[in-house]
Structures are given as structure tokens and as C-alpha cells.
Amino acid sequence: MAASQKLYAALFHVLLLSLFPLKAKSSARTQAEALVQWRDTLSSSPPPLTSWSRSNLHNLCTWTAVSCNLTSRTVSGINLSSLNITGTLARFNFTPFTDLTRFDIQNNSVSGTIPSAIGSLSKLTYLALAGNKLSGELPLSLSKLSKLTDMGLSENSLSGKISPTLIANWTELTSLQVQNNLFSGNIPPEIGKLTRLQYLSLFNNNFSGSIPPEIGKLEGVIKSRPFKKPAFRPAPTNTVGSHKASNP
Ligand SMILES: *[C@@H]1O[C@H](CO)[C@@H](O)[C@H](O)[C@H]1NC(C)=O
Ligand SMILES: *[C@@H]1O[C@H](CO)[C@@H](O)[C@H](O)[C@H]1NC(C)=O
Ligand SMILES: *[C@@H]1O[C@H](CO)[C@@H](O)[C@H](O)[C@H]1NC(C)=O
Ligand SMILES: *[C@@H]1O[C@H](CO)[C@@H](O)[C@H](O)[C@H]1NC(C)=O
Ligand SMILES: *[C@@H]1O[C@H](CO)[C@@H](O)[C@H](O)[C@H]1NC(C)=O
Ligand SMILES: *[C@@H]1O[C@H](CO)[C@@H](O)[C@H](O)[C@H]1NC(C)=O
Numbered sequence: 481m482a483a484s485q486k487l488y489a490a491l492f493h494v495l496l497l498s499l500f501p502l503k504a505k506s507s508a509r510t511q512a513e514a515l516v517q518w519r520d521t522l523s524s525s526p527p528p529l530t531s532w533s534r535s536n537l538h539n540l541c542t543w544t545a546v547s548c549n550l551t552s553r554t555v556s557g558i559n560l561s562s563l564n565i566t567g568t569l570a571r572f573n574f575t576p577f578t579d580l581t582r583f584d585i586q587n588n589s590v591s592g593t594i595p596s597a598i599g600s601l602s603k604l605t606y607l608a609l610a611g612n613k614l615s616g617e618l619p620l621s622l623s624k625l626s627k628l629t630d631m632g633l634s635e636n637s638l639s640g641k642i643s644p645t646l647i648a649n650w651t652e653l654t655s656l657q658v659q660n661n662l663f664s665g666n667i668p669p670e671i672g673k674l675t676r677l678q679y680l681s682l683f684n685n686n687f688s689g690s691i692p693p694e695i696g697k698l699e700g701v702i703k704s705r706p707f708k709k710p711a712f713r714p715a716p717t718n719t720v721g722s723h724k725a726s727n728p
Pocket of ligand 1: 549551556579581
């Protein structure tokens with residue numbers, strides 16, 4: 481009796497311990513499956529993404545454009561910039577990517593709207609969607625990305641207001657670039673509260689009203705004028721079309 485109880489206890493212990501690596505493995509697998517599923521929705525899937533394959537699910541961390549957190553063995557970065565991708569983000573399942581800190585799809589032909597589900601990337605610090613064909617309004621769920629330091633939305637066809645609620649939660653933001661879109665409404669004065677901001681680019685949109693004085697007061701921030709219309713520059717880089725507005 482006592483011996484079999486001990487055996488059960490030992491077995492139970494082994495079971496419990498084995499649950500942990502299993503959990504990590506299964507979330508990596510879910511992420512790999514989510515990537516393959518999305519890749520299959522693209523109308524043109526670039527050759528470098530052939531490593532994204534159902535027969536290769538267990539090698540996720542070696543996949544093209546994917547980088548992993550070496551502790552958790554889950555995806556921490558996805559960099560698909562300049563891969564000539566045509567498609568939408570509508571069927572990108574963001575939910576499994578709980579460790580994702582960088583998502584870069586800039587300079588492609590991604591169209592459609594920015595899905596609300598992107599707000600589930602709670603660890604995201606770097607979001608680069610610039611240089612695509614994205615349209616529609618910014619989903620309010622983006623306000624949940626409170627760790628964002630870099631937000632690049634320039635050179636798209638995004639429209640609607642930039643809600644103060646969004647800006648208010650982006651307290652870590654160092655770079656905000658929305659130039660060359662169709663954003664309208666007032667420029668939110670809340671931008672003036674982003675104390676870490678270093679780059680701000682608003683030009684070539686459909687904003688109305690004047691530049692809020694709160695933004696004028698931001699010191700040492702490289703700003704571009706929202707109402708001037710500089711030459712269109714397709715290459716999104718940190719300082720495109722900006723000029724040093726003030727020297728502290
Ligand atoms: C990697 O993942 C671990 C466990 O989830 C986490 O504690 C750590 O901060 C992550 N490292 C990086 C560099 O994100
Ligand atoms: C993605 O790759 C491009 C080209 O190699 C690089 O310029 C960019 O900084 C990378 N993005 C991230 C988030 O690492
Ligand atoms: C954009 O991507 C194309 C490939 O689709 C590449 O030839 C071009 O150099 C990229 N431009 C920038 C600014 O990265
Ligand atoms: C980008 O993909 C399209 C097909 O979707 C193709 O016609 C074009 O040549 C590609 N451009 C580059 C630079 O690879
Ligand atoms: C702001 O971010 C926090 C997480 O830091 C989140 O709990 C909260 O819901 C966010 N606020 C909005 C309006 O999304
Ligand atoms: C720009 O804003 C004005 C109102 O300020 C509006 O009538 C017009 O339709 C907008 N244009 C675009 C392209 O959004």
C-alpha cells in the first residue's frame with residue numbers, strides 16, 4: 481500500500497514537472513502554425529519563406545524572418561521588411577505571440593486594415609507597418625500596446641482621427657511617424673505628454689486646426705511640420721523629411 485502510494489506520488493511529480501516544457505513547446509508550435517496559416521493567405525509568398533512549413537514546425541527559431549527568445553524558445557521578433565509581400569493582416573492570428581517585442585513588415589504591399597487583434601501583442605515595443613497599402617482607421621485596441629517605443633505607420637492610406645486615448649497609453653514612445661497618410665481631425669495635444677519622444681513626423685496628412693502648443697513645447701524632439709507638403713519620399717527611415725525644430 482505504502483509503496484504504491486509512493487509510486488503514485490513519484491509519478492504525479494514526474495507528470496507535473498513534464499508539464500512545463502510541454503507548455504513551452506506547445507506555445508511555440510501554436511505560433512509556428514499561426515505563421516504558416518497566415519503565409520498561406522498571402523497572394524504572393526516570397527521565396528525566402530519556404531522555411532515556414534508544416535513539416536518544419538519544430539524548427540521555428542531557425543525560420544527566415546523569425547527570431548526567438550532563447551529562454552522561452554518562443555517568437556520575440558518577426559521581420560518581414562522589404563520581402564515584396566502582397567496580402568492582408570486580416571487572418572494573422574496574433575493571440576499566440578505573447579512574447580513578441582518586434583513586428584516589422586515595412587516596405588511591402590500589405591493592404592486592408594490594421595486588425596484590432598494586434599492589441600493582444602502586449603510585449604510589443606517596435607511596430608513597423610510603414611510603406612504598405614494599409615487603409616482604414618487605427619483600431620482603439622492599439623492603446624493596449626503600452627510598451628511601444630517605436631511606432632511607424634508612414635506611407636500608407638490610413639485615415640480617421642488619431643484618438644487621444646491611443647496616445648495617452650503610449651508613454652514609452654520615442655518615435656512616432658505617421659507622415660504620408662490621410663489622417664484627419666485635430667492633432668492630439670496628448671502627444672505633448674510623451675516625455676521620451678525623440679522623433680515626431682506628422683506631415684502630409686489631412687489634419688485640421690493648429691499645432692497644439694503642448695507639441696511646440698516638446699524640447700529636443702525632431703519634428704516635421706504637419707501642414708507643409710515636402711516631396712514624397714518612399715523610403716521610410718527614422719528622419720525622413722524631418723528637421724531639427726528646437727535645440728535644448
Ligand atoms: C525571454 O523570456 C523570458 C521568459 O518568458 C522572460 O523572462 C525574458 O524577459 C525574455 N527575454 C527577452 C530578452 O525578452
Ligand atoms: C528588419 O530588417 C531590416 C533589414 O535588414 C532592418 O533594417 C530593420 O531594422 C529590421 N527591423 C527590426 C525590427 O529589427
Ligand atoms: C523595398 O523593397 C524592395 C523589394 O520589394 C527593395 O528592392 C527596396 O530596396 C526596398 N526599399 C527600401 C527603402 O527598403
Ligand atoms: C514583387 O512581386 C510581384 C508579384 O506579386 C512581382 O511581379 C514583382 O516582380 C516583385 N518585385 C520584386 C522587386 O521582387
Ligand atoms: C493602457 O495599458 C494598460 C497596460 O499597461 C492596459 O491595462 C489598459 O487597458 C490600457 N488602456 C487602454 C485605454 O487601452
Ligand atoms: C480632409 O478633411 C476635410 C475636412 O477637414 C474633408 O472634407 C476631406 O474629405 C478630407 N479628405 C480626405 C482625403 O480625407
